[in-house]
Amino acid sequence: MATAVMTSLDTKSRAASRGMSDIRIRNLFIIPTILFLIVFNIFPLIYSLGYSFTDFRASSNAAARFVGLQNYRELLNDPFIWSNFAITAKYVIVSVTGQVIVGFGTAMLLNRDIPLKGLLTTLLLLPMMLSMAVVGLFWKLLYDPSFGIINYTLGLGSFEWLSNPEVALYAVAITDIWMWSPFVMLLSLAGLSAVPKHLYEAAAIDRAGPFYTFFRITLPLVAPILMIAIIFRTMEAFKTFDLAYILTSQPTTEVISIRLYKMAFQEWQTGRSCALAYIVLIMILAITNIYVKYLNKVKER
Amino acid sequence: MAAVQTRSERALNRVAIAAVLIITLIFLAPIYWITSTAFKPRNLATTIPPTVVFEPELSPFVKLFTKRSQLRGAPTPEEYAAAPWWERMVFDGGEKIVRSGRGEVQPSGYPNRFMNSLIVAITSTVLAVGMGTFTAYGFSRFRVKGEADLLFFILSTRMLPPVVVAIPMFLMYRAVGLNDTHWGLIILYTAFNLSFSVWLMKGFIDEIPKEYEEAALVDGYTRMEAFFKIVIPEAATGIAATAVFCFITAWNEYAFALIMTNRRAQTAPPFIPSQVGSGLPDWTVIAAGTFLFLLPVAIFTFLLRNHLLRGMSFGAIRK
Numbered sequence A: 001m002a003t004a005v006m007t008s009l010d011t012k013s014r015a016a017s018r019g020m021s022d023i024r025i026r027n028l029f030i031i032p033t034i035l036f037l038i039v040f041n042i043f044p045l046i047y048s049l050g051y052s053f054t055d056f057r058a059s060s061n062a063a064a065r066f067v068g069l070q071n072y073r074e075l076l077n078d079p080f081i082w083s084n085f086a087i088t089a090k091y092v093i094v095s096v097t098g099q100v101i102v103g104f105g106t107a108m109l110l111n112r113d114i115p116l117k118g119l120l121t122t123l124l125l126l127p128m129m130l131s132m133a134v135v136g137l138f139w140k141l142l143y144d145p146s147f148g149i150i151n152y153t154l155g156l157g158s159f160e161w162l163s164n165p166e167v168a169l170y171a172v173a174i175t176d177i178w179m180w181s182p183f184v185m186l187l188s189l190a191g192l193s194a195v196p197k198h199l200y201e202a203a204a205i206d207r208a209g210p211f212y213t214f215f216r217i218t219l220p221l222v223a224p225i226l227m228i229a230i231i232f233r234t235m236e237a238f239k240t241f242d243l244a245y246i247l248t249s250q251p252t253t254e255v256i257s258i259r260l261y262k263m264a265f266q267e268w269q270t271g272r273s274c275a276l277a278y279i280v281l282i283m284i285l286a287i288t289n290i291y292v293k294y295l296n297k298v299k300e301r
Numbered sequence B: 001m002a003a004v005q006t007r008s009e010r011a012l013n014r015v016a017i018a019a020v021l022i023i024t025l026i027f028l029a030p031i032y033w034i035t036s037t038a039f040k041p042r043n044l045a046t047t048i049p050p051t052v053v054f055e056p057e058l059s060p061f062v063k064l065f066t067k068r069s070q071l072r073g074a075p076t077p078e079e080y081a082a083a084p085w086w087e088r089m090v091f092d093g094g095e096k097i098v099r100s101g102r103g104e105v106q107p108s109g110y111p112n113r114f115m116n117s118l119i120v121a122i123t124s125t126v127l128a129v130g131m132g133t134f135t136a137y138g139f140s141r142f143r144v145k146g147e148a149d150l151l152f153f154i155l156s157t158r159m160l161p162p163v164v165v166a167i168p169m170f171l172m173y174r175a176v177g178l179n180d181t182h183w184g185l186i187i188l189y190t191a192f193n194l195s196f197s198v199w200l201m202k203g204f205i206d207e208i209p210k211e212y213e214e215a216a217l218v219d220g221y222t223r224m225e226a227f228f229k230i231v232i233p234e235a236a237t238g239i240a241a242t243a244v245f246c247f248i249t250a251w252n253e254y255a256f257a258l259i260m261t262n263r264r265a266q267t268a269p270p271f272i273p274s275q276v277g278s279g280l281p282d283w284t285v286i287a288a289g290t291f292l293f294l295l296p297v298a299i300f301t302f303l304l305r306n307h308l309l310r311g312m313s314f315g316a317i318r319k
Helices: A002-017 A022-051 A070-076 A079-110 A117-129 A132-143 A149-154 A165-193 A197-205 A210-238 A242-247 A256-265 A270-300 B007-037 B059-065 B077-082 B085-092 B110-141 B147-156 B162-176 B182-206 B210-218 B223-234 B236-252 B255-260 B268-274 B283-303 B305-312
Strands: B068-070 B095-097
Touching: A022 A270, A022 B110, A022 B147, A022 B162, A022 B182, A022 B223, A070 A270, A079 A117, A079 A165, A079 A210, A079 A256, A079 B007, A117 A165, A117 B007, A117 B283, A117 B305, A132 A149, A132 A165, A132 A242, A132 B007, A132 B236, A132 B268, A132 B283, A165 A210, A165 A242, A165 B007, A197 A210, A210 A270, A242 A256, A256 A270, A256 B162, A256 B255, A270 B147, A270 B162, B007 B283, B059 B085, B059 B110, B059 B283, B085 B095, B110 B147, B110 B182, B110 B223, B110 B236, B110 B268, B110 B283, B147 B182, B162 B182, B162 B255, B182 B236, B182 B255, B210 B223, B223 B236, B236 B283, B236 B305, B255 B268, B268 B283, B283 B305
Parallel strands: none
Antiparallel strands: B068 B095
């Protein structure tokens, strides 16, 4: 499909482009994309920055009234918002830790002489290719207390996963671990395969034990890529919406994205939700900066 | 690992193989379960102990695609005999298919949402990969002032939580009438995927030696001709891999679709969960809808398995 579009462009632009300078081509190739992204990413953000200082409600016809920093002040003093952030943090820690343990562990196992390694790796990739909303839906069936396959297999009787406020967040995290461990596994596998074999041979000659080999050779060399996987997953988990929203509606699983969604599209507190969006945005930018710092560090190697 | 395996090494390997197989089975079990539920008669979907062996049926798919109503009383023997096989399956479940005045089968909401998903995902993928390839070439081959900053800006557009962007976009779309339209979602998904497409394609194009085009330029090609005749064919596998990633993202997206659409342009991800509703959901129908929705992605994953690794780990692994 993509090539068809390009060939039609090809014939059209060829006549015009004979002798077209490199600078013109460069601008033609880059500027539309930058403009497109500014219009559909930066402009909306500026637009909502304006609303974040008002008491605007998109559901009513009343004009927006300027309220200064009131929205921000109220949000930052609201213990419920902070509890949403705390839930988000807990969720991020549980699910990312789980993914690192399962993903890295599987990668360590796969990094041996395993028959059908390629096929198994591909099969393991499947969960992360699926839609989080649809995954959430079918895990609802698996978690069902009376006929769910999980309780049956684990012999848990009619254990409540999703309607128990204590457990619901972990249930969401388990689903997230199922979905995204393969991602950590994939990156770890790439990192593991890049460790030079002669280091292991040298360690074997020195009669180094498996623990020494793991902590002194494997882990340090894989750490940078593992770190990237962790930061990637941390950012994604921080943004979680679909999975938690579909799986359960417990107050204990109300991560910040869900709070934001409810505030904006159910309570219609548009101005206030714009302010909250900005607070979230600043946090994401902070995490992003860490990400870029590590990315550059790895590239320097 | 070592050239000569010791006995303990071999034993360890056997344990590793067993562990990997078990992990794979656990990971695939949920997908197997949803697939098998999609082919079960309704009364076997929620049995305890779970039904593993059963005669597969297509009734969940028939129900998925048709509008049905509860049957008041059993159908007459003549009615039953006259009905086609798939309609009898629905009769057996205590329901009948609703027909329009002209006797045509009334479709449920699903076929329409599935088509919407296809339209939106394919169009936005073509746009994102097309623009992304041009831009990646621009960054890869020409000197751009503030290149690192621009590339970071492009990447940063992907880092915002969808809900954050959705609030202002919703207001803007409402103002210009793009709410609940295909184009509204297409534009959003293109913007969302463009950053990814630029970064991935830059990686692929960087790996094509510059000398190829330079030789073409010496032969009298213009820069544009060199781009289309040399670079694009060389980048074809990269373009295909990028396209699959963009397609999967657009195909699976939920938050924007939930907020920006309600009837006309709604895609499958917000639609399928909305069918659970209250009361006793028919899990076989939901499983059928889920199964059909997962199918294209599963096929893509298999066809492009060799490119996935490079694509997923862009920037991180390349030396």
